[in-house]
Amino acid sequence: MKTNPGRFFEDYSIGQVIEHAVPRTVSGGERALYHALYPARHALYSSDEFAETCGLEKSPLDDLIAFHVVFGKTVPDISLNAVANLGYAEGRWLKPVYPGDTLRSVSEVIGLKQNSNGKSGVVYVRTRGLNQYDEVVLEYVRWVMVRKGNLDAPAPETVIPELAKVVAPEDLVIPEGLDFLRYNFTLAGEEHRWADYEVGEKIDHVDGVTIEEAEHMMATRLWQNTAKVHFDATNREDGKRLIYGGHVISMARALSFNGLANAQMIVGLNGGAHANPCFTGDTVRAYTEVLDKAETAAPGVGALRLRLVAYKHGAPEFAYKTDEGKYHPDVLLDLDYWAVVPL
Amino acid sequence: MKTNPGRFFEDYSIGQVIEHAVPRTVSGGERALYHALYPARHALYSSDEFAETCGLEKSPLDDLIAFHVVFGKTVPDISLNAVANLGYAEGRWLKPVYPGDTLRSVSEVIGLKQNSNGKSGVVYVRTRGLNQYDEVVLEYVRWVMVRKGNLDAPAPETVIPELAKVVAPEDLVIPEGLDFLRYNFTLAGEEHRWADYEVGEKIDHVDGVTIEEAEHMMATRLWQNTAKVHFDATNREDGKRLIYGGHVISMARALSFNGLANAQMIVGLNGGAHANPCFTGDTVRAYTEVLDKAETAAPGVGALRLRLVAYKHGAPEFAYKTDEGKYHPDVLLDLDYWAVVPL
Amino acid sequence: MKTNPGRFFEDYSIGQVIEHAVPRTVSGGERALYHALYPARHALYSSDEFAETCGLEKSPLDDLIAFHVVFGKTVPDISLNAVANLGYAEGRWLKPVYPGDTLRSVSEVIGLKQNSNGKSGVVYVRTRGLNQYDEVVLEYVRWVMVRKGNLDAPAPETVIPELAKVVAPEDLVIPEGLDFLRYNFTLAGEEHRWADYEVGEKIDHVDGVTIEEAEHMMATRLWQNTAKVHFDATNREDGKRLIYGGHVISMARALSFNGLANAQMIVGLNGGAHANPCFTGDTVRAYTEVLDKAETAAPGVGALRLRLVAYKHGAPEFAYKTDEGKYHPDVLLDLDYWAVVPL
Incomplete structure (x- = not known):
């Protein structure tokens, strides 16, 4: 065969x-599509000049x-x-x-x-x-x-x-040359610095996006992920296409700009669970809980450990697990990651 | 907060x-997406060689x-x-x-x-x-x-x-170097020159495009416009997502290629109204009325002042306002702009 | 007018x-969109380095x-x-x-x-x-x-x-410099060489993709194909938009990666028929029949003549025509082409 x-x-x-x-x-084609598929606005990934000010050669x-x-x-x-x-x-x-x-x-x-x-x-x-x-x-x-x-x-x-349950802060790799000393908060979209975030703080990212078939399929194909459950509506008895979990990760991360506009680069992934399946018609929302904070050796660069929770329908009011320790049925994603933030 | x-x-x-x-x-990624989202065909924005022949360094x-x-x-x-x-x-x-x-x-x-x-x-x-x-x-x-x-x-x-009700022709800025003396009408798609258009003339652009959710959301995100009414189907009681007015502008402008293929560059925006909301499933059509004509200092370059009307459903037969002076309920857009055209 | x-x-x-x-x-924008619209994975069109190893300057x-x-x-x-x-x-x-x-x-x-x-x-x-x-x-x-x-x-x-019913193998033009002697089968995704394919062999490409309106319209616009039947849902009495036949060609060709990952470049088109119309909601599948094999003058490069059949719904079990010689009603495409494959 x-x-x-x-x-x-x-x-x-x-x-x-x-x-x-x-x-x-x-190429720039993948970036443009990413911006079309997700409400992604982090300035470091949007502007060559902004990235240069942060010590990188251009926008990655x-x-x-x-x-x-x-x-x-x-x-x-x-x-x-x-x-x-x-x-x-x-x-x-x-x-x-x-x-x-x-x-x-x-x-x-x-x-x-x-x-x-x-x-x-x-x-x-x-x-x-x-x-x-x-x-x-x-x-x-x-x-x-x-x-x-x-x-x-x-x-x-x-x-x-x-x-490891968590990537230790000293094991995080900060991109060579990264320097937030000349960071432009106005152009980045928010004023909040590393010092403004407290462990335990929860941020509701407010906005929601209702998911469409064409979008999640385009996204998933763009990554040359060909698992048939995402594309073939005849594959499941209910005629639904299961949405690639990574689509929900990107959607939630992009929504988290509202409140975390300065959490520019993801540097560590501590853990993650696709708690429940996502289907077309679901409206995805997100909130973040600040789990930890760490310093880094790079100039002006701090790190935040964040729990990003994506959910659908009604707000789970920051309760992503039930009293029995199971995921709330509306929770789609529980992602634990490190991002770098200007001090 | x-x-x-x-x-x-x-x-x-x-x-x-x-x-x-x-x-x-x-980058070229945004251009490719624009071509995928709208039936855009103006040659100056499609071909580096065509743009060079018109005196620009490459296609903007x-x-x-x-x-x-x-x-x-x-x-x-x-x-x-x-x-x-x-x-x-x-x-x-x-x-x-x-x-x-x-x-x-x-x-x-x-x-x-x-x-x-x-x-x-x-x-x-x-x-x-x-x-x-x-x-x-x-x-x-x-x-x-x-x-x-x-x-x-x-x-x-x-x-x-x-x-100003209208940008005065002498205030229009023609891109440096623009020169239509070697303009190739065959490659541009139509023969009509500046002299062929008469004030008062109305052009039905013939074609229609039925709007889809995935497309207007991708377009709107591409411009990092995050107004929630465009993305969150739970935001309105009727479960509809309001389509970004700019999506209708681009759709109508692209449709206007058919009859205005040589109205290459937009140089002035005199006014505009999003007359009625547009929703998925609407079939967008367009017509143009020639409002005025002007000469420019650039070689071979004339300007046309155009009223671009986008509408849905049945043709309004060039009557975009009712007898009471209100917009016809099928009219989506009334855009008054200046474009440059070869003499 | x-x-x-x-x-x-x-x-x-x-x-x-x-x-x-x-x-x-x-530009790279068109490539990224192609990868988003179709499950295209042929390595020569995905990686500059892979294409260079095959003697081309970069990935076409x-x-x-x-x-x-x-x-x-x-x-x-x-x-x-x-x-x-x-x-x-x-x-x-x-x-x-x-x-x-x-x-x-x-x-x-x-x-x-x-x-x-x-x-x-x-x-x-x-x-x-x-x-x-x-x-x-x-x-x-x-x-x-x-x-x-x-x-x-x-x-x-x-x-x-x-x-000509078939482009004669000696008339096929192999891209200048193409050389499969250092071809990397692991990176290409499959081990099958030219010698592994037999005339008469049929390959079921297994996967299916359910078609969406937004995707076929974006694809068709990207090629600046503006035939109204593809875009205007009011054009047909049944309210359906007819899908551009080329969308089915690309979908089927991309699906054929699974079994023909090394049929890298299309060099000849012998014939083709859009056997039946395709509409949104159809799930497109594909199979290939090996029609002929030929050698080429390029190092390590052989050619396969392939019949690519796209169909919807149930599998036609490799029977794309009925006993009366007509296309099976589920067959969408019958494409006869030459592709180059490493020896």
């Missing part, structure tokens, strides 16, 4: 390295463009037969991605655990995105539940990697 | 200068891209709490915008008039779009009705600016 | 040469972008009053198209045959796409049925051009 059936649980082994197809050169592509491009390549090898996308950890952005760069992805299997039902198992991979100079621009761990293709295949030895 | 509540009527004062966030570097971005980018930045400061967008005047395009340019916007408050009900007032601003060299690329006056946040705030002194 | 009524059958004559408006400069724009841009320009002159798009033949891609190139189109009328009912006729044109150096990048023959505007116009002498 010439077509790709995807890997099943028994096809993975500890230490296995998978080089993913297809490398991708990005949004950190989440880098994430989606790197992630999308892994789908045919990692999650084509996935039952669920279970989590993220130890994500770090290591180099900005500029128009003209070419990205590719490599994953290493770092954990395996067959489920007790014998029908599926959990696969942990550490994925790295590399540019045309073989520099790692991004890395993260993801774990997914994957079906077994052959139920008689023996269970592998269980290996569960030890993963 | 960290989020932007927008300015209320009492927050404006005469002479106030507002520097708007967020600067934006544009569509004049309306410049307008929308500059306009979009003003929304969070000017029209977030606006009840209505009342009018435009004294618009002039002063410099072409090329891929790689970075645009920002600055507005000055030039008029204020509290309404007699004490609940709102009219704010007049002159907005300028500047490029990375601090050159003004575009300027226009707009006035909006804005709610008061504090009904007890005292009424400001009434100042109503004197605005 | 200033607007373009389109040409009628009696307006064409043998030998007539039509220079089409509007030239178009393409997808061959079908070139086709659509060239084709779109012909619509106002050739098919505005067309009743049906009847066929394609003798298509050859002669030069890759790179970001920054400017394309224009010229057609020559090579055949005419009035229908026996006297109300319409068939027009054959050979269309060439040229770049800014006046090099032909693409040529193909297309024939369409066009209405007569004046039923009293005399029938022209019937001329039916002799058209």
Whole structure:
């Protein structure tokens, strides 16, 4: 058979390295589309001059463009037969991605655990995105539940990697040259500095966006993510297309501009859960909770650890989990990340 | 509160200068999206070689891209709490915008008039779009009705600016170097020259486009215009998203290619009204009335003053106002502008 | 009348040469949109580095972008009053198209045959796409049925051009410098070489995409194809917009990556039929039949002649025609083309 059936649980082994197809050169076209698909306004990713004032050579592509491009390549090898996308950890952005760069992805299997039902198992991979100079621009761990293709295949030895609950502030990589000493708050859109945010503070990002089929499909294709659930309305009995979780991440992050306009660059991904599926017609809203604060070695640059919660319908009033510790049924996303903010 | 509540009527004062966030570097990506969102075909904005033959260094971005980018930045400061967008005047395009340019916007408050009900007032601003060299690329006056946040705030002194009903032909700025002496009418798509148009002539642009949610939202986001009425279907009781008036302007202008293929560049905006709201499912059509003609100092370049009327459903048969002088309920847009045309 | 009524059958004559408006400069923006509109993943069109390894200067724009841009320009002159798009033949891609190139189109009328009912006729044109150096990048023959505007116009002498059923392998033009000796199958996404494909082999491309209005309109506009049936929902009694046949071509070709990831470049178009109309809500699937194989003079480069069949709803189980030799009602496209593949 010439077509790709995807890997099943028994096809993975500890230490296995998978080089993913297809490398991708990005341009101003991807940026323009990102701005058309999401209400993205962070100035560092919008203006070459603003980025230069912050010590960068020019405006990079949004950190989440880098994430989606790197992630999308892994789908045919990692999650084509996935039952669920279970989590993220130890994500770090290591180099900005500029128009003209070419990205590719490599994953290493770092954990395996067959489920007790014998029908599926959990696969942990550490994925790295590399540019045309073989520099790692991004890395993260993801774990997914994957079906077994052959139920008689023996269970592998269980290996569960030890993963940091949080990327330690000293492990965050601030882009070379980044300098917020000449940061222009007026052009950035808000006055709030690192010192203005308090741990425990919650920010309602106010705005909502009602999701359309054409938009989430264009976004998902743009990252060359071809999982059929996102595109084929005949795939589910209810005729609905499941929206790529990354679409909700980008939508919520863009909405968070309102209140976090100065949380310019994402530098760490501590964890994340796609709490409930998102479908066309849902109106996505978001709020953020400040989880932690840290200093960095870069001039004028602080870091905030943020919990970004996306939800649909009525506001969950900052309560993203029920009393039983489960996600509220309206919560779509729970994302724990580090961003850099001017001091 | 960290989020932007927008300015209320009492927050404006005469002479106030507002520097708007967020600067934006544009590229070929914005052009490609413009071509995907509107049936835009004017040759000067489509081909570098055609633009060079017309004396420009290369093909600029569509004049309306410049307008929308500059306009979009003003929304969070000017029209977030606006009840209505009342009018435009004294618009002039002063410099072409090329891929790689970075645009920002600055507005000055030039008029204020509290309404007699004490609940709102009219704010007049002159907005300028500047490029990375601090050159003004575009300027226009707009006035909006804005709610008061504090009904007890005292009424400001009434100042109503004197605005020209029409930009005088001698005040139009023709881009430096523009020269239509070697203009290629075959490649441009039509044979009609400046001399072929008569004052009073009306041109039915024939084609119609049925509007979709995904398209108007992508367009509006592309200009970083974040007014929630365009995106959040839960915002209105009828569940409809109001379409950004600029989307109708661009759609009608692009449709006007059919009959005005040689009305290449917009150089003046005399006035404009969004006569009725536009919603998804409406089929937008357009006609143009030639209002005036003028010569310019540039070689081979004439100017036409045009009334562009966009309407939905049945043709209004060139009658955009009722006998009582009100807009016909099917009329969406009444735009009065100057364009340059080869002699 | 200033607007373009389109040409009628009696307006064409043998030998007539039509220079089409509007030239178009393409950029990375068009590529990004192509990737957003179609699940396109062929590595040569995705990565500059991959293309360089294959002997090209950088990654060209997808061959079908070139086709659509060239084709779109012909619509106002050739098919505005067309009743049906009847066929394609003798298509050859002669030069890759790179970001920054400017394309224009010229057609020559090579055949005419009035229908026996006297109300319409068939027009054959050979269309060439040229770049800014006046090099032909693409040529193909297309024939369409066009209405007569004046039923009293005399029938022209019937001329039916002799058209090759298949572009002979020796007439295929392989891009200068193309070299697959260092081809990276891992990055390309599949292991299958030219030798792995057998004549008669059929490949089900597995995935399906449900079509949306916003997407097909954006795609069709991007090519400046303005035929009203694609945009105006009031144009047909059933309120449906007919989807541009080229949208189905690109969708099916992109889907064919799954099984034909190494069929990198399209070099010949032997024939094609839009068997049935496609509408929003249809889920497009595709399969390919290997029709022929040929060697080429380029290092490591072989050619495959492929029949690409797009269909909707249930799988036609590789039976695209009924026993009576007619297209199965679910078949949308029957495209016969040559692609180059590493040996």
